[in-house]
Amino acid sequence: MSQGVRYMLFASFTFTLMKVCVKLVPHIPAIEIILFRSVISLAISLFFLNRQKVNIWGNNKLVLIGRGVSGAIALVIYFSLLQQIPLATASTLQYLAPIFTAVLGIFLVGEKVKNVQWLFFAMSFAGILIIQGFDPRITFWHLVMGVSASLFMGLAYNFIRKLKTSEHPLVIIFYFPLIMLPISAIWSSFVWVQPIGNDWLVLILVGVTTQIAQFLMTKAYQKEELNKVSILTYLGIIYSLAFGFFIFDETYNLVTYGGMALVLTGVVLNVLWKRN
Numbered sequence: 476m477s478q479g480v481r482y483m484l485f486a487s488f489t490f491t492l493m494k495v496c497v498k499l500v501p502h503i504p505a506i507e508i509i510l511f512r513s514v515i516s517l518a519i520s521l522f523f524l525n526r527q528k529v530n531i532w533g534n535n536k537l538v539l540i541g542r543g544v545s546g547a548i549a550l551v552i553y554f555s556l557l558q559q560i561p562l563a564t565a566s567t568l569q570y571l572a573p574i575f576t577a578v579l580g581i582f583l584v585g586e587k588v589k590n591v592q593w594l595f596f597a598m599s600f601a602g603i604l605i606i607q608g609f610d611p612r613i614t615f616w617h618l619v620m621g622v623s624a625s626l627f628m629g630l631a632y633n634f635i636r637k638l639k640t641s642e643h644p645l646v647i648i649f650y651f652p653l654i655m656l657p658i659s660a661i662w663s664s665f666v667w668v669q670p671i672g673n674d675w676l677v678l679i680l681v682g683v684t685t686q687i688a689q690f691l692m693t694k695a696y697q698k699e700e701l702n703k704v705s706i707l708t709y710l711g712i713i714y715s716l717a718f719g720f721f722i723f724d725e726t727y728n729l730v731t732y733g734g735m736a737l738v739l740t741g742v743v744l745n746v747l748w749k750r751n
Contacts, residue, residue, distance in 0.1 A: 479699020
């Protein structure tokens with residue numbers, strides 16, 4: 476097993492730990508959790524930007540702001556969703572993001588989408604409809620939230636692609652907490668729930684695990700070809716199923732498992748087709 480593959484396996488695992496932490500504090504508003512995450516992320520980003528003597532404001536400020544805003548909207552919706560539905564289902568809905576990345580890429584970065592890719596996209600959306608139709612815990616509103624979060628994630632990824640040749644990666648990362656922090660601080664002041672006991676540890680872990688996962692993923696992409704490690708991110712659904720079962724007693728019927736498999740099949744086939 477190559478070093479890049481190991482990095483990606485651990486990155487996917489750590490991202491799942493972050494999701495577990497969010498679900499461990501359902502009494503804390505999602506926006507408040509994001510506030511803690513933003514403070515930690517901003518501090519770590521500033522430390523490394525200063526250490527590498529990188530201009531924190533970047534060059535293409537308009538696109539950087541667009542990346543920050545779209546990422547912020549996606550995170551608010553997704554964290555709220557995580558607190559309301561089973562972990563593996565929320566993770567599955569998140570995997571729609573690459574589809575929206577490709578579709579939006581047609582208009583934003585001039586990407587071409589072949590006919591066969593639309594078939595893969597349709598498979599994934601059919602899987603989502605199956606999950607919503609056969610799992611009573613998933614309402615139509617949850618489906619709308621999941622699709623909306625993935626849509627804004629796809630938009631954020633396209634902004635990142637537009638910035639890849641003009642901005643330092645740390646600057647792109649920095650703009651997310653820069654924009655999210657004031658928004659989450661003001662919003663949290665209206666819905667604040669005082670953390671008690673272990674809540675503080677869990678909230679800190681949300682920020683720490685996020686930064687560790689981003690670091691490991693970056694190392695994976697540096698050590699290995701993109702097409703060899705990107706597909707490993709979908710192992711997150713296995714981690715989510717395991718954590719959901721052992722920590723939150725989450726189980727599913729066979730039809731729902733089939734819906735999850737259909738979503739992942741469509742996404743993975745699209746990744747493999749593009750790679751080849």
